Amino acid sequence: xxxxxxxxxxxxxxxxxxxxxxxxxxxxxxxxxxxxxxxxxxxxxxxxxxxxxxxxxxxxxxxxxxxxxxxxxxxxxxxxxxxxxxxxxxxxxxxxxxxxxxxxxxxxxxxxxxxxxxxxxxxxxxxxxxxxxxxxxxxxxxxxxxxxxxxxxxxxxxxxxxxxxxxxxxxxxxxxxxxxxxxxxxxxxxxxxxxxxxxxxxxxxxxxxxxxxxxxxxxxxxxxxxxxx
Amino acid sequence: xxxxxxxxxxxxxxxxxxxxxxxxxxxxxxxxxxxxxxxxxxxxxxxxxxxxxxxxxxxxxxxxxxxxxxxxxxxxxxxxxxxxxxxxxxxxxxxxxxxxxxxxxxxxxxxxxxxxxxxxxxxxxxxxxxxxxxxxxxxxxxxxxxxxxxxxxxxxxxxxxxxxxxxxxxxxxxxxxxxxxxxxxxxxxxxxxxxxxxxxxxxxxxxxxxxxxxxxxxxxxxxxxxxxxxxxxxxxxxxxxxxxxxxxxxxxxxxxxxxxxxxxxxxxxxxxxxxxxxxxxxxxxxxxxxxxxxxxxxxxxxxxxxxxxxxxxxxxxxxxxxxxxxxxxxxxxxxxxxxxxxxxxxxxxxxxxxxxxxxxxxxxxxxxxxxxxxxxxxxxxxxxxxxxxxxxxxxxxxxxxxxxx
Numbered sequence: 001x002x003x004x005x006x007x008x009x010x011x012x013x014x015x016x017x018x019x020x021x022x023x024x025x026x027x028x029x030x031x032x033x034x035x036x037x038x039x040x041x042x043x044x045x046x047x048x049x050x051x052x053x054x055x056x057x058x059x060x061x062x063x064x065x066x067x068x069x070x071x072x073x074x075x076x077x078x079x080x081x082x083x084x085x086x087x088x089x090x091x092x093x094x095x096x097x098x099x100x101x102x103x104x105x106x107x108x109x110x111x112x113x114x115x116x117x118x119x120x121x122x123x124x125x126x127x128x129x130x131x132x133x134x135x136x137x138x139x140x141x142x143x144x145x146x147x148x149x150x151x152x153x154x155x156x157x158x159x160x161x162x163x164x165x166x167x168x169x170x171x172x173x174x175x176x177x178x179x180x181x182x183x184x185x186x187x188x189x190x191x192x193x194x195x196x197x198x199x200x201x202x203x204x205x206x207x208x209x210x211x212x213x214x215x216x217x218x219x220x221x222x223x224x225x226x227x228x229x
Numbered sequence: 230x231x232x233x234x235x236x237x238x239x240x241x242x243x244x245x246x247x248x249x250x251x252x253x254x255x256x257x258x259x260x261x262x263x264x265x266x267x268x269x270x271x272x273x274x275x276x277x278x279x280x281x282x283x284x285x286x287x288x289x290x291x292x293x294x295x296x297x298x299x300x301x302x303x304x305x306x307x308x309x310x311x312x313x314x315x316x317x318x319x320x321x322x323x324x325x326x327x328x329x330x331x332x333x334x335x336x337x338x339x340x341x342x343x344x345x346x347x348x349x350x351x352x353x354x355x356x357x358x359x360x361x362x363x364x365x366x367x368x369x370x371x372x373x374x375x376x377x378x379x380x381x382x383x384x385x386x387x388x389x390x391x392x393x394x395x396x397x398x399x400x401x402x403x404x405x406x407x408x409x410x411x412x413x414x415x416x417x418x419x420x421x422x423x424x425x426x427x428x429x430x431x432x433x434x435x436x437x438x439x440x441x442x443x444x445x446x447x448x449x450x451x452x453x454x455x456x457x458x459x460x461x462x463x464x465x466x467x468x469x470x471x472x473x474x475x476x477x478x479x480x481x482x483x484x485x486x487x488x489x490x491x492x493x494x495x496x497x498x499x500x501x502x503x504x505x506x507x508x509x510x511x512x513x514x515x516x517x518x519x520x521x522x523x524x525x526x527x528x529x530x531x532x533x534x535x536x537x538x539x540x541x542x543x544x545x546x547x548x549x550x551x552x553x554x555x556x557x558x559x560x561x562x563x564x565x566x567x568x569x570x571x572x573x574x575x576x577x578x579x580x581x582x583x584x585x586x587x588x589x590x591x592x593x594x595x596x597x598x599x600x601x602x603x604x605x606x607x608x609x610x611x612x613x614x615x616x617x618x619x620x621x622x623x624x625x626x627x628x629x630x631x632x633x634x
Contacts, residue, residue, distance in 0.1 A: 047632075047633060048629075051629045051632070051633075054530075056530055056628045056629045056632065057628075057629035077534065080529060080532060080533075080534055080535075081532070081534075083530065083531070083532050084531070084532025085532075089530055089531055091527065091632070095527040097235070097527075097528070098242055098524075099235055099238030099239055099242055100235070100238075108231070109531060109532060111231055112531075112532050112533055112537070113532075156531070160532070168632075
């Protein structure tokens with residue numbers, strides 16, 4: 001079943017004198033349990049596509065449906081609420097809330113969802129266990145390494161029980177070991193929980209771990225194929 | 230509660246930024262408190278000096294005397310009435326007076342004079358008139374003579390021990406004439422008064438003007454000027470409708486208008502200062518908002534609503550404003566109390582001029598709870614108004630652009 005559907009997506013930026021076309025006529029579907037990489041050189045439109053799929057930006061033309069809901073039809077406030085309950089985000093620069101501990105960062109999403117304290121504590125602990133950080137739960141982001149911070153970010157992204165997780169260049173700021181470790185964790189969680197992972201990257205280490213690879217070039221899909229490993 | 234915890238933690242995440250913003254509020258509060266305390270202290274000084282010498286804070290008069298200063302509008306004043314006014318808690322002194330006019334004649338010179346019959350002891354207690362004697366002696370309760378302003382003495386060419394004749398119209402049109410020895414010469418602060426004022430004891434004036442048991446006014450001094458209306462109401466209850474009980478604002482509206490005019494210009498200056506302060510705080514808030522736009526975007530992108538984020542930032546600003554306002558007020562208090570106890574002395578020509586007007590040549594400070602509350606609240610409100618900027622900014626944030634930056 002399609003979790004995400006991108007239909008004729010086009011994005012044009014009109015901020016400069018000459019309009020810049022970032023995406024053109026993008027069409028694809030992501031189904032349950034996928035672990036998909038969106039690859040391409042810088043400026044190919046990877047981040048723009050992820051932002052539109054995640055409801056952080058709106059397309060100039062076309063539409064995105066997530067679990068059958070057309071994101072174009074949601075108001076800004078509804079869109080925030082939709083993101084909170086349906087989409088997890090992992091950013092390149094980790095972007096944890098600096099004043100909260102690892103545990104609090106994970107629980108914060110559930111707090112916004114108004115889940116009970118009991119549920120927050122239980123699921124928070126489960127996710128920190130899953131990313132191998134239960135012993136660092138009470139540390140603040142500044143006390144964690146880059147790899148540890150990104151693992152907390154993955155746990156945070158999954159805390160809301162989202163339909164899918166969008167990860168924008170998740171390994172770009174990590175060394176090889178930390179990147180490999182993170183990919184293993186994401187892959188395991190994808191298999192274990194069935195949560196869709198969709199990530200942009202141009203890191204070869206990441207690309208070969210993906211089961212499907214969509215390649216973008218100049219804002220258009222150049223190729224879309226399953227990865228043979 | 231999590232928003233409060235996060236707001237508090239955010240404040241100390243970037244100590245320098247927080248301290249800079251708190252400092253801008255702190256110095257704003259200190260500055261406005263200092264300026265306002267000095268300004269209000271000066272007004273208070275002028276009012277207290279003027280009122281103690283002339284009207285008192287409150288006056289009881291015969292009906293209509295304030296409009297038509299005729300002895301026909303004088304009032305009977307019994308000892309019981311006098312004592313009952315004195316017995317009001319906030320009242321510090323009361324002075325019964327007769328105020329009239331006469332012609333003073335010495336040899337071939339004649340001048341119009343203002344005659345004031347008063348209780349010398351009460352007058353001295355109220356305004357230290359006894360301390361203004363430059364020659365001769367101050368009146369005692371049994372004196373039959375007169376105390377003459379220095380300027381008037383010069384105009385009449387009289388010295389202590391000389392006699393002068395007073396001619397006037399007494400109560401109910403009785404002719405009034407008397408010979409009085411000059412017992413003392415006094416220096417009065419205002420030239421107009423100094424050139425025309427002549428004091429008699431109250432019984433002497435009553436005899437001279439044929440108005441035994443009557444006075445034209447009862448001046449009342451109070452301890453706390455803020456309670457003027459409250460005391461006036463208490464005094465009003467003691468007298469029938471045949472009396473007027475007026476506050477100094479009704480008695481000398483010119484003084485009130487002068488102070489209000491000066492205060493208005495002071496408030497304009499203060500508003501300019503507030504504006505400078507507001508822009509100072511605004512600058513730091515703009516800097517803070519610009520630094521945190523990406524952080525705000527992240528929080529919105531993961532599902533935090535702008536109103537939740539705005540609430541958190543609002544708490545941060547409120548805490549900053551409160552820290553600045555309270556610390557500014559606390560730091561100012563000992564300084565202002567010291568300045569109140571040790572006012573700045575005025576030297577040179579300014580000091581001399583002030584002294585000539587009968588005022589102590591000082592720049593006094595006023596310390597009152599209302600001063601702190603007013604200025605603290607104004608700066609606090611400015612800080613809150615400035616805090617609208619990050620709230621506005623949060624609601625206009627373009628998450629995608631910020632995340633891409």
